[in-house]
Amino acid sequence: MSHIVGLSRAEDFSPKLCLCFTVAALVPACIPASTAVLMGAYLAVGVLAAVREQGISVFRLSAVWAAPLAIPLFVVHGVINPGFSTSADLSIPIRPEGVEFALTLTLKLALFTLGIAVWRTVTRDRTFDALISSGLLPQPLVVVVTQSIALTQLLEKRAKAILLAQQARGIPVRKNFARKVVSLPALVVPMVVHTLIEADVRASALISRGLGSGPIYPTRIEPPLPLKDQVLVCMLVVIDGAALALWALG
Amino acid sequence: MNTRYLILAASLAALNLALGKVAATLSLPVYLDTIGTIIAAVMMPWRYAVCVGVGTSLLAGIIINPVYPFYAGNQFLIATLAYVFVRFRMFTAWWKAALCGACLALAAAIAAAPVTVLLFGGVTLSGTTAINAVLMAAGNNIWKAVLTGSLVIESIDKIAACLIAWIVLDRLPKEMLNAPKTADDAT
Secondary structure (H helix, E strand, O other), X not given: OHHHOOOOOOOOOOHHHHHHHHHHHHHHHHOOOOHHHHHHHHHHHXXXXXXXXXXXXXXXXXXXXXXXXXXXXXXXHHHHOOOOOOOOOOOOOOOHHHHHHHHHHHHHHHHHHHHHHHHHHOOOHHHHHHHHHOOOOOHHHHHHHHHHHHHHHHHHHHHHHHHXXXXXXXXXXXXXXXXXXXXXXXXXXXXXXHHHHHHHHHHHHHHHOOOOOOOOOOOOOOOOOOHHHHHHHHHHHHHHHHHHHHHHHO | OOHHHHHHHHHHHHXXXXXXXXXXXXXXXXXXXXXXXXXXXXXXXXXXXXXXXXXXXXXXXXXXXXXXXHHHHHHHHHHHHHHHHHXXXXXXXXXXXXXXHHHHHHHHHHHHHHHHHHHHOOOOOOOXXXXXXXXXXXXXOHHHHHHHHHHHHHHHHHHHHHHHHHHHHHHOOHHHXXXXXXXXXXX
């Protein structure tokens, strides 16, 4: 699981606290709030996560996820989209309404990514294990998720190996577009065959270990949140309440 | 619970994710993240094919970027349509597979456009945004631009995916296409 966790030095967030942060970030993103409210909610939830985490990994990952969408949004709507009128005062064709629209959408996306980034940055193997072994998730779902994540890493390595092997054989997998498309089967077909063989081997191994004949892991009960986290949850509720109140008041 | 189907579904979801990343690494203007879903539709019952498609979107949301789960409906549609095409024996010749790809492309473009326009303002993570921007600059409204841009990219992607799926399935031993069937599958 190392590739989906572990940017933070802080102690684990419990899954319940992560869920509270996610809800707190998603509520303002889902209402038609003003940019000021969205900005305030983003900063408030982000700062609380940073304080609890004792780092800025959540902010950083949120920015990494939102930026590839935010930059094109400003270019497309702030300059290109003819649906918004241009400003007569400026020599360059900036569309103020488009910029406002892009800013609102960017803040909503930033809030959304912030809510998800909490799960990626401040949960560690132990939290993920706790979620799996809590018995809250059905066993087939756990099997599919864990096997998929494990196999994705394996297949990526396999793809790189196949790519290098095909290049060594003279197949132009990195040349121009047409050659790339023509050489795709040389990469994809061995990967699919490898995937099917790997699935067969894993299924046999897991069946022989008892999977499919009942639960194979012990369940455990999550302890209640500590006092400091309960205070944090109250603050997150206040942030969402304020965002909803400001929206309701217009 | 059919363990063999479950592991195969997990493996094909992982294949979708890995191929998606390879396509990005090679800078291909295609996604390649539906090949596993199409193969699942050929090899497994409908619910497992849907599990592969939707699972791919959800896992990509954890591993790559949280925007992917919004396109889970797209994967659901592709899995369902691919399953229907398989039942009509549409993966028995290359030209039939290409035809399936064209149909899937049309359906995927129509299903993805509302998500792209309403949630992301016409912007996506792939190179489709550049095509959309050019079409908007030419005076098209956002809906027309996104639909046209998606149709161009999806046509290349889905036809390529179906042809690759056909090549793979053509080379697989016939018994392997129904291999995971066990007693509990009948229940």
